[in-house]
Amino acid sequence: MSTSTSPVPDTKLASGSTSDTNNSVSLRTALLTLALAFLLMAFTMPSFIQRLFRPMSTAMGITSSGGGSPRPAIPEGAEKATVGAGCFWGVEHLYRKHFGDKGIYDTRVGYTGGDSTSPSYKQVCSGKTGHNEALLIYYDPARITYRQLLEFFYRMHDPTTVNRQGPDTGTNYRSGIYFHNEEQEKIAKEVTQQANDQWYKGRIVTEVVPAGPWWDAEDYHQLYLNKNPWGYECPSHFLRPFEPLEQK
Numbered sequence: 001m002s003t004s005t006s007p008v009p010d011t012k013l014a015s016g017s018t019s020d021t022n023n024s025v026s027l028r029t030a031l032l033t034l035a036l037a038f039l040l041m042a043f044t045m046p047s048f049i050q051r052l053f054r055p056m057s058t059a060m061g062i063t064s065s066g067g068g069s070p071r072p073a074i075p076e077g078a079e080k081a082t083v084g085a086g087c088f089w090g091v092e093h094l095y096r097k098h099f100g101d102k103g104i105y106d107t108r109v110g111y112t113g114g115d116s117t118s119p120s121y122k123q124v125c126s127g128k129t130g131h132n133e134a135l136l137i138y139y140d141p142a143r144i145t146y147r148q149l150l151e152f153f154y155r156m157h158d159p160t161t162v163n164r165q166g167p168d169t170g171t172n173y174r175s176g177i178y179f180h181n182e183e184q185e186k187i188a189k190e191v192t193q194q195a196n197d198q199w200y201k202g203r204i205v206t207e208v209v210p211a212g213p214w215w216d217a218e219d220y221h222q223l224y225l226n227k228n229p230w231g232y233e234c235p236s237h238f239l240r241p242f243e244p245l246e247q248k
Helices: 009-044 047-053 088-098 119-125 146-155 183-199
Strands: 079-087 105-114 132-139 175-179 209-210
Touching: 079 088, 079 146, 088 105, 088 132, 088 146, 132 175, 146 183, 175 183, 183 209
Parallel strands: 175 209
Antiparallel strands: 079 132, 079 175, 105 132
């Protein structure tokens, strides 16, 4: 009499398939977690790491301020405005894009508000000189007003973060208005108060102080985003869709 035997399932093979599937899922989960962590780090990383992706000097090794770009002739009667709103590449780019054909004669990026003379970009980024990255604007007061420039200033950056714009942190990224005369001081304080009350609900931390010595940044910083369209631009530099300020 013959006997039949049922096939015995290959438990080792089944176990191995399950293990491979679990490993594959675990790998995908780990890769997704790593990608999300990298994106989070890219936005919140300290400024000294962020600056690793930003040049401290050109290929020619420029390390001192006072770049060589010829400045266009500034007509008699032009006025100056100086502001700091984070990385000066994006600040200059937005002002020129918005006001380039509406009354701005020229702009220069540079350093102000510090203690040392003729600071370099590397020195300013160290935070040891006290300087702020700033924009100097030469404009035609018959075509554009100081108030308009400052209202734009409060629209194009975040004035509520102390020593920070987006991922960039440090005293050289502080929000600041640097007035050149008593009339500018009056307007700067009025616009700041109105923006604080109507737009930012009491959270503005912008410093409003007299303009001190100005140092042009190195030449490669001037019009940086015009020369490098894919260059770094602070993510907090964009126009907020606020209602016009009410003047009381």
